Amino acid sequence: MVVPGELVEVATAAMLELFPDGFAELGRADATELVAFTDEAGAERLRARFGDVRVEPVPDGWEKAWMRFHRPVEIGSLWIGPPWERPTPGLEPVVIDPxxxxxxxxxxxxxxxxxxxxxxxxxxxxxxxxxxxxxxxxxxxxxxxxxxxxxxxxxxxxxxxxxxxxxxxxxxxxxxxxxxxxxxxxxxxxxxxxxxxxxxxxxxxxxxxxxxxxxxxxxxxxxxxxxxxxxxxxxxxxxxxxxxx
Ligand SMILES: C[S@@+](CC[C@H](N)C(=O)[O-])C[C@H]1O[C@@H](n2cnc3c(N)ncnc32)[C@H](O)[C@@H]1O
The missing domain is CATH 3.40.50.150 (Vaccinia Virus protein VP39)
Incomplete structure (x- = not known):
């Protein structure tokens, strides 16, 4: 789900209660996407808490699912991204497999x-x-x-x-x-x-x-x-x- 800046602190605290083992936070310019890898029961808990959530099936293993959210970023002179993406020409690549x-x-x-x-x-x-x-x-x-x-x-x-x-x-x-x-x-x-x-x-x-x-x-x-x-x-x-x- 995508949460505007002013609501992220509250939404993150609620996510921590629902998914104490972890969830992903993906930064955008003025909002944050909160992502949980869970089953149908977890999706139901999310709907009950937040109402409007997007649910998508993921391939086997949450590590593989997580990789879909590993997107490259450009910071100053650096390109930072996963091994399967192509670095932007002219930027120094920092290749990260977490x-x-x-x-x-x-x-x-x-x-x-x-x-x-x-x-x-x-x-x-x-x-x-x-x-x-x-x-x-x-x-x-x-x-x-x-x-x-x-x-x-x-x-x-x-x-x-x-x-x-x-x-x-x-x-x-x-x-x-x-x-x-x-x-x-x-x-x-x-x-x-x-x-x-x-x-x-x-x-x-x-x-x-x-x-x-x-x-x-x-x-x-x-x-x-x-x-x-x-x-x-x-x-x-x-x-x-x-x-x-
Ligand atoms: C938010 S992550 C940041 C990781 C990385 N620096 C980055 O920016 O992506 C914080 C890291 O600090 C480590 N950490 C937490 N408390 C620590 C402590 N007291 N001493 C050393 N490492 C700690 C955690 O294990 C985790 O890997």
Missing amino acids: GLAFGTGAHPTTNLCIELLHTLERASLLDVGSGSGVIAIAARKLGYEPVAAIDLDEAAVEATRRNAAANGVAVEAELLEAGAGTIPEAEVVVANIDLRTISRLKPPARCRVLVTSGYYGGERPEVAGFARADRLARAQWSADLFRRE
């Missing part, structure tokens, strides 16, 4: 982080909560070096390593939980996670620029020792650029 990890590149929060990375001075970079590795790989293709990535999910670390290799770039991916201790050193840190984790985040000593996202427009994280320098918004999502004070 497997079981989060991150096709199409989510507004990922887009906003990568947009901000286009504007910053190139330096060493750490992607906190790398999912499929899309931000780390995009950063490497934009000239950030060296690039490291951490995630608390083993499938994400595996996907980051696999996608980095497939794109021919070096990304040092590690299984590590941010907030539980120290995180690797980098001058630029990107964290597209969630408001709670970002509020607990302790950027490493050398970090001078922090890019955060993963929360709604009405939410404004604060990070000790850093001042907000810029804020971008898309659909109902936001991203912040912080600089060390």
